[in-house]
Amino acid sequence: MRLVIAQCSVDYEGRLRAHLPRATRLLLVKADGSVLVHSDGGSYKPLNWMSPPAVMRSVEPEEEDRTVGVTEVWQVAHQKSDDRLIVRIYNKLHDSSHELGIDPGLIKDGVEADLQRLLAEQIETLGAGYSLVRREYMTAIGPVDLLARDSQGATVAIELKRRGDIDGVEQLTRYLELMNRDPLLAPVRGIFAAQQIKPQARTLAEDRGIECRILDYDAMRGVDDSASRLF
């Protein structure tokens, strides 16, 4: 990994075109040839970048650039597409290289899969007498997150999201349409369950007779005793 702090201007041409005027920034060159251009603010997204795999060539500036103070030009090219990034360097304030080795990677907890596991174990949160049929119930067009029966024995398809928006309602609608054609399952009701549901999604869901439910992940995790065993 190479770290350079320098005054530079940057141009990207590929899926779009983008330009960064001259300013002091961090240039980060990774072992796979990818390049990140960071300013001293904003979030984790660089101002400009080149994805791996890429190759970086440092070349002499052309006459026109040299006369305005450019000392070095980086031509960064993507290996598979014709995306390219041109970095014009005026003056370098820092330049160092470091050996890092490969990374063991990140371990996560609390994503949709965890919500699904918890709700499957605590299916009665949806209503007294509910029982789980199975998780990831397979249909011709994809898996329904949870399939359950209510206290009357009627089939209920549950679509789970961390954040419920209109796409999730469409997805559940397709499943319900398909499942209601199956005489062994019909009639099937739908429940759209999420930690948060957007107003437009709620409107669309309720217009289609789909029940909306807000889930409290912390409360559900509190009930689950395996949470304390994670780390």
Add this chain to the structure above:
Amino acid sequence: MRLVIAQCSVDYEGRLRAHLPRATRLLLVKADGSVLVHSDGGSYKPLNWMSPPAVMRSVEPEEEDRTVGVTEVWQVAHQKSDDRLIVRIYNKLHDSSHELGIDPGLIKDGVEADLQRLLAEQIETLGAGYSLVRREYMTAIGPVDLLARDSQGATVAIELKRRGDIDGVEQLTRYLELMNRDPLLAPVRGIFAAQQIKPQARTLAEDRGIECRILDYDAMRGVDDSASRLF
């Protein structure tokens, strides 16, 4: 901006929990208190991070950590939520700080908004006699990108994407369904226009009687004389 290369382990707790085992990484601390943890590969997304605004405190390791070689602990806390990031540092290979100043920011060209503006100005690309009714035509479920009339005076709803996939077709279908219930507009045809259309999206669109059109952004930009004024 502070750059540290160090052996470290990292724990995040907030909207989820995540853990990084001990390894050598780049730790980047920005002026706004945000912290990025990068390995020497992958794309621009850090392995772990804290978004601004945040505050970073360096503290002495506790007894338990010190005995396993931890020399320093960074406690990074978000200012508005209770997200926190704990970095345990074993040994530092590099540590430097740099003044960067504020960044003038990125100038972009070629995103969906540009496509929309160009197609609105060149609506006859879609067919002789087409005229624009308006951009961002509002409906109860959201705005239609472009509303036009064809040479016969019939209403045409246009959905614009840079890359056309199945979601865009679903979106246009919803608009068409709604607009065709409005006697002042009906009948409304649909056009799905994009720089690139995925085969599955094309099949679905044509199955629903929606016309597919590939847009040549470079050609459209060539017609537009404002393109030369961008940089």
Add this chain to the structure above:
DNA sequence: GTTTCGATCTCGCAA
């Protein structure tokens, strides 16, 4: 402020 939607999205998984 909040909400909505595009993104050079990135990332992971499964068919």
Add this chain to the structure above:
DNA sequence: TTGCGAGGTCGAAAC
């Protein structure tokens, strides 16, 4: 390889 869905999405524009 490609497609699909999630994301600690990020970011900007509209309301």
